[in-house]
Amino acid sequence: MRNHTVKQIAKLAGISVRTLHYYDRIALLCPTRSSSNNYRCYGEFELLRLQQILFYRQLGMPLLNIKKLLDAPDFDLENALKTHREKLLQQMENNQKLITTIDNTLREIKGKKTMTSMPAKDLYEGFAPQKQAEFETWLIEKNGSSIEAQIEDSKAHLAKSGTDAMQQKMIGLADIEAGLAQAMLDGVAPTTKSVMDLLDRHRNWVANMWDRECSLEAYEGLAQMYQAHPEFVARYERLAIGFSNYLPNAMQSYASKI
Amino acid sequence: MRNHTVKQIAKLAGISVRTLHYYDRIALLCPTRSSSNNYRCYGEFELLRLQQILFYRQLGMPLLNIKKLLDAPDFDLENALKTHREKLLQQMENNQKLITTIDNTLREIKGKKTMTSMPAKDLYEGFAPQKQAEFETWLIEKNGSSIEAQIEDSKAHLAKSGTDAMQQKMIGLADIEAGLAQAMLDGVAPTTKSVMDLLDRHRNWVANMWDRECSLEAYEGLAQMYQAHPEFVARYERLAIGFSNYLPNAMQSYASKI
DNA sequence: ACTTGACCCTGACGTGGCGTCAGAGTGCAT
DNA sequence: ATGCACTCTGACGCCACGTCAGGGTCAAGT
Known part of the structure; x- marks a missing residue:
């Protein structure tokens, strides 16, 4: 697998060149540099690391926390991937919850003008509070069990x-x-x-x-x-x-x- | 269903009071006001509207676009809920894609130090480009078919x-x-x-x-x-x-x- | 050799969506 | 009256980029 320039990798990953510049600046994803023109060069290692970054980003984790996590001496890529797999399955369960919330709401508003019989808290069942995402991710990373096991x-x-x-x-x-x-x-x-x-x-x-x-x-x-x-x-x-x-x-x- | 204050509704929906203040300021979610103390009062209508806001927000839609959508004269809550249901099912399919990406990556890195046999583009299969979320949502809203049908x-x-x-x-x-x-x-x-x-x-x-x-x-x-x-x-x-x-x-x- | 278009670089301003804080008002219980 | 939990408006600041400016590089064509 050969090296990529910023535009190539941006296109592959569906992010902007500016994002890659920013990630380089905050030392989240640091490519090597061409000696002749100082262009950024992304190799295999960077591609894998970017995949991890995108995963954690999608979970709502702040970038600096992502950096700390990936830079930790005991970070294990394989275990992290497995943990993510679990997290994705959990998200799918949560989506089911949201679907249930929708169905409940539909049932209530169908042909009606009021919703006096539906508890207010049920309206928001399934929406994950943003602050919890980070905490949950750290917990899973720490205690995650192998999906294979x-x-x-x-x-x-x-x-x-x-x-x-x-x-x-x-x-x-x-x-x-x-x-x-x-x-x-x-x-x-x-x-x-x-x-x-x-x-x-x-x-x-x-x-x-x-x-x-x-x-x-x-x-x-x-x-x-x-x-x-x-x-x-x-x-x-x-x-x-x-x-x-x-x-x-x-x-x-x-x-x-x- | 009685009226709620900002803290009550913030707790119900898992968002901050500040967020509700902000939504009021940009006219996204405007509660009524108590005549005695000018406190914000959120009733049934506001609770439903907030649910919609949270749905679109989760899909990555900018707040001002959410406002335009909800304020459109032909906005239909029931149809929107059904459209969201479909979108959630699609997200679950996308999660499956991500899981496949993980499994592919795991297969490649297991016991290996290089990944020369895995195309670089496969590393990012399933990551939805952020800009597409809005476009997709609008398309679905416009052409979405009823799940019941x-x-x-x-x-x-x-x-x-x-x-x-x-x-x-x-x-x-x-x-x-x-x-x-x-x-x-x-x-x-x-x-x-x-x-x-x-x-x-x-x-x-x-x-x-x-x-x-x-x-x-x-x-x-x-x-x-x-x-x-x-x-x-x-x-x-x-x-x-x-x-x-x-x-x-x-x-x-x-x-x-x- | 020169031109052109696509790409590269750094630097800087600005935005959306809030988080945090300050200072003052309100309601209720003691 | 006091204390506590809540309310309000206003304002500063942050994160994660988007956008733009100005200049350099590369490869193909003339």
């Missing part, structure tokens, strides 16, 4: 269950889903107790698969996944026409009621 | 297929998955042509379910979903132990090779 743990848990136990679990799920599909066909409202009980079982099933508790927020996020993902839609429509809409709605009603 | 279209498409056709499609998927699982058990590398052909069929299947083309980027995002979601992991481990890892990896190799 987590995946391994998850698989070890599955392998321990064995194939027979897995079959039992899937039968349990099929039972719950069949009950819910039947309720839909019978015209049972999602807020009816019998449906709520089935959803209770469903949520416990998910928690069991996850090997951790399934919060109401996560449950709502899962409902969104079911509604948006093609394979889930296909799967639930196969159970019963309209079920791919009924189930997520029921799950969301459940999460609101509990 | 899209869901209805998707369901209409499914309903048109009928139950028998759906069964055929699921049989097609099972056939592809069985072939891939067998390849894994046979120790076939994911880059082998036979696996690639199966993945070609798989990707076409997904496109057919989506009723639109499945780009390579979307395909990679789907692989991430398969790897991270408990029900997919459970489902693929049921097919064959280790398949929940093999399939996403194969899909990502596929996307890299094509």
Whole structure:
């Protein structure tokens, strides 16, 4: 990989030349200099460092803090990348929260002129306070666990269950889903107790698969996944026409009621 | 819902009192004033408007542009909320891109000291140029389609297929998955042509379910979903132990090779 | 050799979006 | 009356650049 000039790297990274000048001036990203004309030369090391800078910048971290972090003697690029991966997954969960906030707001304002039944604090659920971003990032950097280790743990848990136990679990799920599909066909409202009980079982099933508790927020996020993902839609429509809409709605009603 | 003072609303929304003062000064968010002491009073209307402000702010939109947008005579809150919902889903897709970038970078630097085989442009895949955020938002606001209409279209498409056709499609998927699982058990590398052909069929299947083309980027995002979601992991481990890892990896190799 | 256009450099002014602080007023409880 | 928590307006300052000025460099064309 050869060296790049400021314009080349600016274009690659989607930032301005001025930004690169500024980063050089604050010693955040210092390229080498051509001996003949003093042009800035960005090599492989600088490209990787810029990637890290962009990551932290996107998280809202002040540039001088980014510099301190990257300059720390024990900074580990590989571990940082893994930590970022986790952070991105968290951001996606937060986006789910925002989507829920939108849906709640839509439900409230639809055909209405007032929102007396919606608590004011729910209007801002999912907006991350800016000051927290830095703190969270530092915490994650300090205590972040390897994403690979987590995946391994998850698989070890599955392998321990064995194939027979897995079959039992899937039968349990099929039972719950069949009950819910039947309720839909019978015209049972999602807020009816019998449906709520089935959803209770469903949520416990998910928690069991996850090997951790399934919060109401996560449950709502899962409902969104079911509604948006093609394979889930296909799967639930196969159970019963309209079920791919009924189930997520029921799950969301459940999460609101509990 | 009663009126709030600056501190109350600042706390609710996770912003500073200073920010609210500033927003008042630039006429972005103008509360009413108490006649007795001239304190700012934020009612229901202001709370909703602040929600909108925070949404657009998060998207990187300059405040004065937010003001113009919210003050436009044809601004429709409900439609805006739906548009934002779409935008959030897109951001989640972009996060998937960033995760892929991380994984690619991790793969490259693992045990290595150089990255001569990774194109420089791939280092910054997923970082959204800041200037585009505004443009994209305006475009979406102008041309955004209703999320509900899209869901209805998707369901209409499914309903048109009928139950028998759906069964055929699921049989097609099972056939592809069985072939891939067998390849894994046979120790076939994911880059082998036979696996690639199966993945070609798989990707076409997904496109057919989506009723639109499945780009390579979307395909990679789907692989991430398969790897991270408990029900997919459970489902693929049921097919064959280790398949929940093999399939996403194969899909990502596929996307890299094509 | 000269010209042109795209790129490079440093330096400096300015902006958006607040954070911080000062000084004074308000409301409530003691 | 006093103290505390809140309110107000005004103003300075900072961060992260965007924009511009003026001059140098490089490569291709005439």
